[in-house]
Amino acid sequence: DIVMTQSPDSLAVSLGERATINCKSSQSVLYNSNNKNYLAWYQQKSGQPPRLLIYWASLRESGVPDRFSGSGSGTDFALTIGSLQAEDVAVYFCQQYYSIPLTFGQGTKLEIK
Amino acid sequence: EVQVLESGGGLVEPGGSLRLSCAASGFTFSSSAMNWVRQAPGKGLEWVSVISDSGSNIYYADSVKGRFTISRDNSKNTLYLQMNSLRAEDTAVYYCAKGGSGSHLNWFDPWGQGTLVTVSS
Numbered sequence: 001d002i003v004m005t006q007s008p009d010s011l012a013v014s015l016g017e018r019a020t021i022n023c024k025s026s027q028s029v030l031y032n033s034n035n036k037n038y039l040a041w042y043q044q045k046s047g048q049p050p051r052l053l054i055y056w057a058s059l060r061e062s063g064v065p066d067r068f069s070g071s072g073s074g075t076d077f078a079l080t081i082g083s084l085q086a087e088d089v090a091v092y093f094c095q096q097y098y099s100i101p102l103t104f105g106q107g108t109k110l111e112i113k
Numbered sequence: 114e115v116q117v118l119e120s121g122g123g124l125v126e127p128g129g130s131l132r133l134s135c136a137a138s139g140f141t142f143s144s145s146a147m148n149w150v151r152q153a154p155g156k157g158l159e160w161v162s163v164i165s166d167s168g169s170n171i172y173y174a175d176s177v178k179g180r181f182t183i184s185r186d187n188s189k190n191t192l193y194l195q196m197n198s199l200r201a202e203d204t205a206v207y208y209c210a211k212g213g214s215g216s217h218l219n220w221f222d223p224w225g226q227g228t229l230v231t232v233s234s
Contacts, residue, residue, distance in 0.1 A: 040220035042158075049208055049224035050158065061222065093158055097218045100172045102148075102160040 002026050002096050006105035012113040019081040021108045023094035028074045031098065038098035041070055041079045044107075045090045053092075054079065086112060115139040115223055117192075117209045122228030129199050133228060135192040135209030143167075143187040146212030148221055149194050151205035151230075161207070162194065163217045170217055177203075199232045206230075 003026040013019040029038045037057035042050040052061045054070035057077055067082040081088055089112060094105040121133040135147070149161040162173045162183040171183055182195040192209055206227040213219030 038218065042221075049227055050221070051224070052220055052222035055220045055222075095158075095220065097220055099218070100163075101174050102163070102218075104158040104160070107157045 001101055002029065002099060002103050004094055004096055004103050004105040006092075006094060006108045008108060009106070010109040010111065012111045013081075013084045014113045015086065016083050017113075019084050019088070019110055021079045021092050021094075021110070023072075023077045023079070023105050025075045025077075025096055025098075029096045029098040030074050037073050037077070038096055039070075039072070039077050040095045040097065041068075042093045042095065043088075043090045044093065050093065081110075084110075084112070115211065117211060117223060117225040119207065119209045119225045119228040122207065122230045124231045124233065125199055126234050127200060127232055129232070130195070130197045131199065131230060133194040133196065133207055133209075133230075135194075135225060137190045137192065137209075137211070140211065141214075142185075142190040144214050146214075146217045146219060147183075147185060147192045148210045148212050149183060149192075150208045150210055150221065150224070151203075152208070152227070153202075153205045156205075159205075163212060164192070165217050166214070172217065196230070199230075201232050204230060204232050 005024045007022045039057040041054040044050040058070040091107045118136045148163045164183045180198045184193045208227045209225040210221035
């Protein structure tokens with residue numbers, strides 16, 4: 001199984017500042033034949049289901065603000081929120097879809113400082 | 114609007130059974146893989162099972178293999194999860210989530226609101 005490890009577990013950032021969440025996979029999720037990283041990011045606000053933010057490691061889902069960006073390749077990835085807004089308070093999860101079982105990181109709780 | 118809506122959760126005793134349903138709308142259900150993902154209270158996300166668009170390919174997490182059965186009825190745009198031999202550790206909100214077209218290896222979008230399953234005596 002591919003183990004996804006996020007860091008940090010929690011993060012407090014001031015409004016307007018940048019927030020970066022890291023995700024590391026126990027093996028590469030880069031599929032060489034198509035040069036795509038099988039990695040997605042989700043946002044889960046309190047009492048709500050998760051919402052897809054990023055897929056293929058760096059492609060933003062339709063309707064997601066452009067302050068959200070994804071980067072990385074192979075085993076190391078990051079989700080960056082360029083200028084934190086109050087509505088970004090949530091738990092963020094990464095997920096690999098390279099192989100079964102599909103697995104998630106443990107989540108990173110993002111709060112306002 | 115692409116939507117999925119779960120139903121069927123509730124309180125069940127250990128060793129009991131429950132069947133969850135997920136009604137899909139706003140997309141071509143028969144062309145999409147579908148998933149169940151669960152979240153124990155206050156915990157993270159755990160993928161449970163995926164079924165391909167035709168139903169010919171099915172995969173399970175080891176934690177539910179042999180106890181849970183995923184199925185679909187493309188004529189009714191509905192996904193199911195039959196859960197048998199339930200344990201306390203199966204207590205969670207169960208989400209239905211749309212997968213990709215043509216592959217069971219995909220992200221999840223959208224997710225339903227979830228249905229709570231509580232296993233307790």
